[in-house]
Amino acid sequence: RELALLFQVSRTTAINAYRHLEKDGYISIKNGSGTYVSDRYILGNRSNYEMPWPQLLKPYMQSSMSSLMSELMVSNVLEDKISLDAGMPDPNFYPVHTFSKLYLDNLSALDPKDFGHIPIHGYEPLRNRITQMLALEGIRCHADEVVILSGSQQGLYLTARVLIEPGDYVIIQEPTYLGAIQVFQSLGARVLSLPQREHFPLEILEDYLARYRPKLMYCIPTFQNPNGAIIKAGERKQLIQLSARYRLAILEDDPYSSIYYEDIPPMSLKSLDDYGGVIYLSTFSKTLMPGLRLGYMVAHPSLINRIILEKQYVDLHSNNISQWLLDLFIKEGHLGEHLTKIRGIYKNRRDVMADALNLSFKSKLSFHIPQGGFYIWCRINESLSSKKLLQEALKTGVSFIPGEAFYAAPGEDREFRLCFSQHDEKVISEGINRLEKAMEKLKKK
Ligand code: PMP
Numbered sequence: 001r002e003l004a005l006l007f008q009v010s011r012t013t014a015i016n017a018y019r020h021l022e023k024d025g026y027i028s029i030k031n032g033s034g035t036y037v038s039d040r041y042i043l044g045n046r047s048n049y050e051m052p053w054p055q056l057l058k059p060y061m062q063s064s065m066s067s068l069m070s071e072l073m074v075s076n077v078l079e080d081k082i083s084l085d086a087g088m089p090d091p092n093f094y095p096v097h098t099f100s101k102l103y104l105d106n107l108s109a110l111d112p113k114d115f116g117h118i119p120i121h122g123y124e125p126l127r128n129r130i131t132q133m134l135a136l137e138g139i140r141c142h143a144d145e146v147v148i149l150s151g152s153q154q155g156l157y158l159t160a161r162v163l164i165e166p167g168d169y170v171i172i173q174e175p176t177y178l179g180a181i182q183v184f185q186s187l188g189a190r191v192l193s194l195p196q197r198e199h200f201p202l203e204i205l206e207d208y209l210a211r212y213r214p215k216l217m218y219c220i221p222t223f224q225n226p227n228g229a230i231i232k233a234g235e236r237k238q239l240i241q242l243s244a245r246y247r248l249a250i251l252e253d254d255p256y257s258s259i260y261y262e263d264i265p266p267m268s269l270k271s272l273d274d275y276g277g278v279i280y281l282s283t284f285s286k287t288l289m290p291g292l293r294l295g296y297m298v299a300h301p302s303l304i305n306r307i308i309l310e311k312q313y314v315d316l317h318s319n320n321i322s323q324w325l326l327d328l329f330i331k332e333g334h335l336g337e338h339l340t341k342i343r344g345i346y347k348n349r350r351d352v353m354a355d356a357l358n359l360s361f362k363s364k365l366s367f368h369i370p371q372g373g374f375y376i377w378c379r380i381n382e383s384l385s386s387k388k389l390l391q392e393a394l395k396t397g398v399s400f401i402p403g404e405a406f407y408a409a410p411g412e413d414r415e416f417r418l419c420f421s422q423h424d425e426k427v428i429s430e431g432i433n434r435l436e437k438a439m440e441k442l443k444k445k
Pocket residue numbers: 087150151152153154177179220225253255282283284285290294295
């Protein structure tokens with residue numbers, strides 16, 4: 001507060017300044033005690049040969065959103081804050097008990113060399129098991145076309161690494177997953193956006209294909225993050241036909257399709273792929289637990305061979321012990337049981353959040369009830385900024401992600417994403433209550 005007064009800046013700016021100093025190692029903040037200048041910056045402790053790291057670092061394309069988010073979260077100090085932001089499963093339902101039992105019961109069967117290196121593709125029994133699971137969903141592939149990844153984020157990065165050169169065009173559906181936009185932009189891609197429509201905008205896609213000859217389209221056809229949208233079955237077929245004609249590679253990111261609450265969603269793009277252009281990505285982060293860091297990719301062997309090379313540079317292979325355990329987990333039938341359980345839990349939470357939004361906001365917000373996934377995407381019907389709403393919401397003790405985070409370029413600031421998977425019904429209702437209070441406060445400003 002004193003710093004803010006001294007320099008006549010807002011309190012948030014002063015806190016931000018402190019956070020930056022802390023991040024760069026100049027100061028350390030000890031809760032309840034105070035803020036201290038780091039030892040090595042106290043006169044006399046500092047070497048004349050201090051490494052000039054900032055001068056050595058390569059230029060870095062920081063997305064405006066990542067800095068915006070860290071600024072907004074700075075004032076996020078309330079201890080009992082309800083976070084409706086991050087898209088994660090509820091840790092209370094992580095199948096930790098089953099995993100530890102499997103580990104203890106089977107550890108003695110392991111040979112020490114099982115803790116050594118394995119092929120870059122991943123643990124063979126798990127790749128075979130994934131191949132069998134995918135066959136049930138209409139994806140026919142050989143285990144050699146499957147690579148186990150350290151999370152599907154790695155798949156996004158590796159795909160972009162082997163395909164994108166600076167200046168290449170990449171098509172995305174907007175709004176979409178921030179982590180993908182950041183990867184494409186960090187590698188110098190020029191991003192073309194397909195706007196969200198009732199129908200998948202095939203005519204805009206065709207125009208982009210003819211005009212810009214993009215190499216890659218990134219899409220989440222089932223329960224899109226952030227808005228829960230689905231590309232309909234008929235549109236999927238047309239999309240594949242069009243992409244085949246233009247030899248467009250499609251990166252199909254599919255973390256949510258098995259977390260459905262109504263009908264089973266349409267078949268994946270990969271299952272319809274008759275020209276070898278679809279790169280299929282999935283993960284166990286949403287269905288099981290993100291800390292497993294296990295996902296996988298299925299694609300044409302020519303692409304997989306390059307991905308393998310690139311993955312070797314990054315981590316040689318993904319963690320074998322996680323892969324071995326996950327294989328046991330699936331083999332013993334736990335995945336199916338777990339999915340049935342979480343579908344029931346998250347469906348309830350979705351309904352409670354939708355009811356609470358209807359009750360508290362009436363016509364002040366518009367949203368669709370998603371048929372799967374973790375998110376409700378809201379649009380403010382009045383001229384209020386979602387970023388300003390977040391600032392108020394943090395004060396009333398609830399957080400969400402402003403819509404801008406899901407766009408390649410800043411757009412209209414009236415949308416935001418709420419995640420309903422992380423908390424129980426009571427907490428969700430309280431979160432929406434706090435959100436409503438925040439909106440009322442903002443309107444009075
Ligand atoms: N894609 C989408 C659409 C996601 O929502 C996420 C997680 N937020 C990921 C990829 C990355 O997941 P992970 O690396 O944990 O598998």
